[in-house]
Amino acid sequence: MGQGTLVVKCGGSAMDALPDGFFADLAALSRSGMAPVVVHGGGPAISALLARLGIAPAFVNGLRVTDEATLEVVEMVLAGAINKQLVRRIWRAGGRALGLSGSDGALLVAEPIPGPLGRVATVKRVNADLIRQVLALGYIPVIAPVGMDEAGQAYNINADTAAGAVARALAAERVVLVTDVPGIWVDDGGARRVLDVLDADEAEALIAQGVITGGMIPKVRAALDALDAAEEVRIVDGREPGVLQRVAAGEAVGTRIVRQTQAAPAGKGGAGRGAV
Numbered sequence: 486m487g488q489g490t491l492v493v494k495c496g497g498s499a500m501d502a503l504p505d506g507f508f509a510d511l512a513a514l515s516r517s518g519m520a521p522v523v524v525h526g527g528g529p530a531i532s533a534l535l536a537r538l539g540i541a542p543a544f545v546n547g548l549r550v551t552d553e554a555t556l557e558v559v560e561m562v563l564a565g566a567i568n569k570q571l572v573r574r575i576w577r578a579g580g581r582a583l584g585l586s587g588s589d590g591a592l593l594v595a596e597p598i599p600g601p602l603g604r605v606a607t608v609k610r611v612n613a614d615l616i617r618q619v620l621a622l623g624y625i626p627v628i629a630p631v632g633m634d635e636a637g638q639a640y641n642i643n644a645d646t647a648a649g650a651v652a653r654a655l656a657a658e659r660v661v662l663v664t665d666v667p668g669i670w671v672d673d674g675g676a677r678r679v680l681d682v683l684d685a686d687e688a689e690a691l692i693a694q695g696v697i698t699g700g701m702i703p704k705v706r707a708a709l710d711a712l713d714a715a716e717e718v719r720i721v722d723g724r725e726p727g728v729l730q731r732v733a734a735g736e737a738v739g740t741r742i743v744r745q746t747q748a749a750p751a752g753k754g755g756a757g758r759g760a761v
């Protein structure tokens with residue numbers, strides 16, 4: 486069903502530094518019959534515009550505190566500028582992309598997060614049919630994570646969270662979270678070491694120890710979330726040449742997120758999906 490579906494989350498931190506080859510890879514994957522779906526962020530660009538407007542950005546555990554004025558800026562930057570920049574970069578690399586915000590076609594139905602974050606939500610439901618239809622038309626969907634609730638009120642959704650939800654809804658085969666670091670690093674005797682593999686328990690421990698911080702927290706949680714459906718979830722540096730092709734080919738690149746580091750128990754990880 487979701488075989489061949491590759492959810493590519495483009496983080497704002499590496500966005501401007503993504504090489505043309507990254508977009509050429511996306512276009513090539515699409516032409517070769519894979520189904521790449523792009524979900525993008527743009528946190529630094531939102532913060533930059535807020536600063537120009539004299540609004541101080543605030544985050545709690547990597548999630549932006551979003552009042553009405555901030556939400557307006559979030560939508561302008563994500564559903565406007567960045568979404569269209571990505572569509573054009575894919576086009577220039579020979580691909581066909583269709584930009585959508587989470588509000589278009591109720592693509593991302595928002596589940597508001599109660600508490601101090603303001604207009605911030607997780608994803609209650611994804612309009613997976615719409616994404617599939619866009620793919621069937623031969624376009625690469627490019628999704629900005631500004632959703633709306635059932636009453637039609639807009640919400641800011643973290644892009645990693647949105648990508649995880651999209652991956653689950655499509656039962657994507659692979660998910661790649663593209664950022665500006667080569668994976669999850671830990672301190673190894675004073676030097677940084679990038680982990681090949683990270684499992685759920687280790688992830689929570691590293692968050693509790695303050696080793697995984699900021700925007701990496703929702704990223705790791707979204708990666709774990711996506712594992713319910715996806716066979717493989719990786720956090721990679723998008724500036725590395727050929728990184729998308731390598732992920733699509735099943736190569737070990739960046740940090741792979743798994744449920745448990747131990748070998749998969751019987752019935753899991755085989756050709757099909759287990760009965761459970």
Ligand SMILES: Nc1ncnc2c1ncn2[C@@H]1O[C@H](COP(=O)(O)OP(=O)(O)O)[C@@H](O)[C@H]1O
Nearest residue numbers: 496497498664666668669670696697698700701
């Ligand atoms: N343990 C960690 N390993 C790697 N990066 C980490 C870690 N903890 C925090 N980070 C930070 O997470 C950042 C990536 O998250 P974020 O800035 O939200 O990226 P994006 O815009 O791609 O979603 C990295 O640039 C890094 O500074």
Ligand SMILES: CC(=O)N[C@@H](CCC(=O)OP(=O)(O)O)C(=O)O
Nearest residue numbers: 496497526527528548549643644
């Ligand atoms: C609720 C929340 O935090 N929303 C994010 C949406 C953009 C995003 O996630 O961008 P990155 O992928 O570049 O981090 C924000 O306002 O920054």
